[in-house]
Amino acid sequence: AQSVTQLGSHVSVSEGALVLLRCNYSSSVPPYLFWYVQYPNQGLQLLLKYTSAATLVKGINGFEAEFKKSETSFHLTKPSAHMSDAAEYFCAVSKSGTYKYIFGTGTRLKVLA
Amino acid sequence: DGGITQSPKYLFRKEGQNVTLSCEQNLNHDAMYWYRQDPGQGLRLIYYSQIVNDFQKGDIAEGYSVSREKKESFPLTVTSAQKNPTAFYLCASSIVRELTPEAFFGQGTRLTVV
Numbered sequence: 266a267q268s269v270t271q272l273g274s275h276v277s278v279s280e281g282a283l284v285l286l287r288c289n290y291s292s293s294v295p296p297y298l299f300w301y302v303q304y305p306n307q308g309l310q311l312l313l314k315y316t317s318a319a320t321l322v323k324g325i326n327g328f329e330a331e332f333k334k335s336e337t338s339f340h341l342t343k344p345s346a347h348m349s350d351a352a353e354y355f356c357a358v359s360k361s362g363t364y365k366y367i368f369g370t371g372t373r374l375k376v377l378a
Numbered sequence: 379d380g381g382i383t384q385s386p387k388y389l390f391r392k393e394g395q396n397v398t399l400s401c402e403q404n405l406n407h408d409a410m411y412w413y414r415q416d417p418g419q420g421l422r423l424i425y426y427s428q429i430v431n432d433f434q435k436g437d438i439a440e441g442y443s444v445s446r447e448k449k450e451s452f453p454l455t456v457t458s459a460q461k462n463p464t465a466f467y468l469c470a471s472s473i474v475r476e477l478t479p480e481a482f483f484g485q486g487t488r489l490t491v492v
């Protein structure tokens with residue numbers, strides 16, 4: 266069965282510091298991986314997705330993620346945090362052909378001035 | 379503008395009452411989904427549908443029912459059998475034919491039992 270683990274339910278960084286949000290997946294076959302962002306009382310917005318074309322994926326708002334098969338990881342990074350990045354971030358996995366998405370429990374990012 | 383519309387944004391339910399949450403999409407997507415979100419638990423799949431007149435149970439279907447009579451619409455009914463319905467409910471849709479389709483989400487409905 267597929268699953269997604271997000272380490273750290275809350276992460277705080279200073280404005281301008283590196284953002285690192287961790288996601289590990291477990292899947293018996295190569296998965297499709299996604300990162301979403303959610304602002305309070307809103308739906309989820311796609312940040313980026315792994316399509317197997319490249320292991321380093323660039324998304325919106327300066328975020329990127331690297332797929333590492335050996336570590337079964339898909340961590341999200343941003344070189345310099347901005348106050349507007351404060352939100353909840355979800356990693357999700359989908360297996361080819363299932364069109365079913367499994368979400369992690371989320372990481373709430375706080376950006377300190 | 380194409381998108382997913384959920385209504386209402388806030389809904390209050392009395393004990394023992396059934397309520398229906400609306401989800402409409404104009405993206406021409408085949409697949410639609412309902413997720414429940416509780417603090418610290420992420421999103422849990424309630425039901426999903428990949429084609430009109432067909433749907434499958436997700437991980438937490440008990441106490442919920444759905445219908446898919448039209449491609450654009452996937453309403454969710456929270457029945458009185460759902461013992462703890464207070465939560466944030468998210469509807470999503472995706473293309474079926476694409477290799478790595480992402481899910482598009484509505485803005486959510488916050489349901490509270492009073």
